[in-house]
Amino acid sequence: MKVMLITLPKEGQTKDFTTPSFYSSNPVRYIPLGILAVATSISPDHDIRILDADSYGLSIDYTVRRINEFAPDVLGISAVTRKAFAMSKILKRANVSLKVVGGPHVTHYAKETINLGADATFKHDSDRNFNEWLNTGCKRGIYEDYIRNIDSLPFIRREFSGFELEDYMLSGEDTQKTLFKQKSLRRLAMMSSKGCPFRCVFCDVQDKEFRFLSPQRVVDEMEHLLSCGANSIHILDDCFNTDSNRVIKVCEEIKKRGLKFQWSCRGRAVLDRTTAEALQSAGCVRMHVGIESLNPEVLKWMNKRITVETTGEFCDLCNEYGIEIVAYFVLGAPMETREYREKLPDMIRELKIKYPFFNILYPSANTKYYRELMANGTYKMDYWQAFAEKPVPNFEIPLPRSEELQDELEKTAERCIKIFFNGG
Ligand code: SF4
Numbered sequence: 205m206k207v208m209l210i211t212l213p214k215e216g217q218t219k220d221f222t223t224p225s226f227y228s229s230n231p232v233r234y235i236p237l238g239i240l241a242v243a244t245s246i247s248p249d250h251d252i253r254i255l256d257a258d259s260y261g262l263s264i265d266y267t268v269r270r271i272n273e274f275a276p277d278v279l280g281i282s283a284v285t286r287k288a289f290a291m292s293k294i295l296k297r298a299n300v301s302l303k304v305v306g307g308p309h310v311t312h313y314a315k316e317t318i319n320l321g322a323d324a325t326f327k328h329d330s331d332r333n334f335n336e337w338l339n340t341g342c343k344r345g346i347y348e349d350y351i352r353n354i355d356s357l358p359f360i361r362r363e364f365s366g367f368e369l370e371d372y373m374l375s376g377e378d379t380q381k382t383l384f385k386q387k388s389l390r391r392l393a394m395m396s397s398k399g400c401p402f403r404c405v406f407c408d409v410q411d412k413e414f415r416f417l418s419p420q421r422v423v424d425e426m427e428h429l430l431s432c433g434a435n436s437i438h439i440l441d442d443c444f445n446t447d448s449n450r451v452i453k454v455c456e457e458i459k460k461r462g463l464k465f466q467w468s469c470r471g472r473a474v475l476d477r478t479t480a481e482a483l484q485s486a487g488c489v490r491m492h493v494g495i496e497s498l499n500p501e502v503l504k505w506m507n508k509r510i511t512v513e514t515t516g517e518f519c520d521l522c523n524e525y526g527i528e529i530v531a532y533f534v535l536g537a538p539m540e541t542r543e544y545r546e547k548l549p550d551m552i553r554e555l556k557i558k559y560p561f562f563n564i565l566y567p568s569a570n571t572k573y574y575r576e577l578m579a580n581g582t583y584k585m586d587y588w589q590a591f592a593e594k595p596v597p598n599f600e601i602p603l604p605r606s607e608e609l610q611d612e613l614e615k616t617a618e619r620c621i622k623i624f625f626n627g628g
Contacts, residue, residue, distance in 0.1 A: 205338065206251045208276035208300075209239040211258035213267050216289040216597035221610065222566035233259045234393050234440065235372040237360060238282050238307060244361045245335045254367040257290075264293050271298045278302045278342065280334065283309035283317070285569045285588065288595035295321035302342050306330035311410055312570050313592040314346045320595070328411070331357055354398060354415045359425065362432065369432055391436035392429045396422040396454065400442040402472070404494070405506050405576070406534065408568040414446045419453035423461060430465055437467040445471035445491075448479045455486035468492065473510055473518040473531070484525040491522060492530040498551045499544050502537040507572070519555040531557045533620075536565035536605065536613045545616045549623045560624055562617040567604055577604050 236256045243252050253274050257267040271279060271294070279300040283291045284307060295303055295317075305317050306326035314325040326334055327348040337347060351357065362369050373390040399411035417425070429437055445451050468490035475491075483491075495515050497503050503510060522529050531552075535545065552560050567574035569588035577583045587601050603610050 205277040206253070206274065207246060207278045207280065207338070208253045208255060208271060208274055209243055209280040209282070210255040210267065210271070210294075211236050211239060211282050212284070212287040212290040212294070213257040213262050213264050214287070214290075215264050216287075216293075218286040218289075218591075219598050219600040220286070220566050221600075221603065221614075222563045233372055235362070235369075236282070237393070237395055237440070239280070240362060240364070240367070241331050241357070241360050242280065242282075242306070242334050243364055244358055245331045246338065247335060250338065252364055254364045256367070258287075259372075264290050264297075268294060268297045271300065276300055278304065278338065280330075281305045281322075282307040285309045285313070285592065288313075288592060289597050289599065291317070292320045292595045304334070304337075306334065308408070308410060309592075316589075316592040318344075318346065319593070352413070352415060355418050355421055359421075359428070373434060389436050390434050391438055392432070392434040393438045393440045394425050394429060395441055396425075396439050396444060396469075397441045397446070401446060402443065402509055403507055403572070404496070405572040406565055406568065408571050409442045410570065411442070414443070416447070416450060419450065419457045422454050423457040423463070426458065426465075426467070427461070427463065430463065435465055437465065439467065439469035441470055443471050444469040445474065445479070448476060451479055452482045455482035455488070458486040463487075468530075473515050475518045475521045477521060480521040480525045480527065483527060488527060490528040490530060493518070493532070494534075495531040495557075496534045497537065497540070498548065499537075499540060501539050502544075505537055505539060506534075516555065519557060523556050528559065529555075529557045530559040530561065532561045532563060534563050534565050535616055536609070542612070545612075548616075549620055552620075552624070560620065562620045564610075564613045564617060565604075567601060 236259065239254060243254060246252055253276065255267065255270055279298055279302070281291055281294065281303070283305050288309060291305065291309070302323050303321065304324040304326065305322045310317050310325040311327045314327055317325050323344050324337060324342070325346050327346065328350045330349070332351060333347050333349040372392060397414060397416035399413050399415050400409050401412060401414045403412065426437055464487065466487050466489045469488065470492045473493040473495050496506055496508055498512055498515065500512055503512065519529060533548070565573070567577055574588065578586060582604050583602070591599050
């Protein structure tokens with residue numbers, strides 16, 4: 205069978221008021237590991253084609269044209285809620301007899317997606333049951349699988365028709381101006397775990413169980429990426445350092461194999477000296493962490509399960525061991541004050557954070573924050589549910605705060621960006 209797996213175009217995606225345009229002007233192209241993992245699991249006698257419409261900035265029209273040109277027997281779409289409009293258009297317009305959807309969107313909106321024209325949906329993990337479905341009659345329905353031992357899954361292949369690994373090597377020119385400046389850098393992303401056991405109120409990571417690859421598997425994959433020409437690796441986990449023992453074992457394995465390369469990871473702003481030492485000696489040069497706030501009350505409300513003190517210890521250790529900090533801050537928690545926002549740049553400077561990023565608190569679908577806004581009457585209806593049932597282009601959820609406050613938050617974010625990135 206001819207099988208095409210796609211990510212969705214950005215065209216018509218929901219508008220949010222969370223991210224200042226400064227950060228989106230120079231997007232990083234991340235390898236679509238979700239569809240590659242599914243493609244890896246499909247029996248090789250199928251003819252597989254990958255189309256990463258998201259990373260290449262394809263329009264909906266052009267994506268539909270490419271699908272219809274290839275004329276697959278099965279179209280597999282990886283969907284996130286913010287792109288439900290593009291998904292609905294493609295489901296309607298792609299001339300394919302079997303259209304299926306997986307990805308975070310269908311974990312919550314499987315029935316709604318079937319009603320929009322999907323023949324089958326795959327909740328949670330599709331790595332195993334999509335292939336089973338292909339080989340057992342492709343029946344209509346909602347499928348669900350959750351793979352606890354992800355170490356049992358095959359190594360993700362990165363060579364498929366229509367897939368150019370070279371395009372995902374992030375060199376100095378095509379990434380954030382202020383980050384990763386070295387021209388000689390060839391950076392690829394990988395996952396070493398899935399999910400995050402924490403429950404921050406605004407976070408839409410739905411997988412609450414931390415599932416991980418063994419340290420040997422992690423370093424096997426690193427070696428593979430190095431053999432593909434990368435000299436830098438970014439671990440794109442939801443929370444890489446959930447378990448310090450595992451982090452230390454990954455570092456030991458890198459050193460045992462004598463691998464010399466620089467790498468970075470996404471995780472939590474929590475660190476002890478032993479782990480910091482292990483990270484530094486194994487080549488970790490940067491950690492991307494959600495610090496979110498430097499106000500104890502806000503951190504508590506966010507359910508971050510970190511404190512201002514532990515954040516301080518994290519920053520001190522990173523600075524001592526030469527690990528750069530990329531820190532994400534969220535502005536606009538209900539109890540946050542103007543006074544705090546005024547002081548924030550100084551507090552960040554004191555912590556010697558080199559790359560702070562500023563977002564505005566946003567009620568993503570299926571987050572505790574969004575549910576709270578419905579429960580306390582700020583939202584009179586379930587906007588995300590209505591959007592999932594009938595996606596419209598450029599959907600914008602109503603502001604959960606006054607326009608004046610929103611304006612002040614946006615100005616604060618701009619002021620902070622100017623201070624840290626434009627020498628202002
Ligand atoms: S630690 Fe990060 S990934 Fe985990 S729930 Fe909080 S924001 Fe989400």
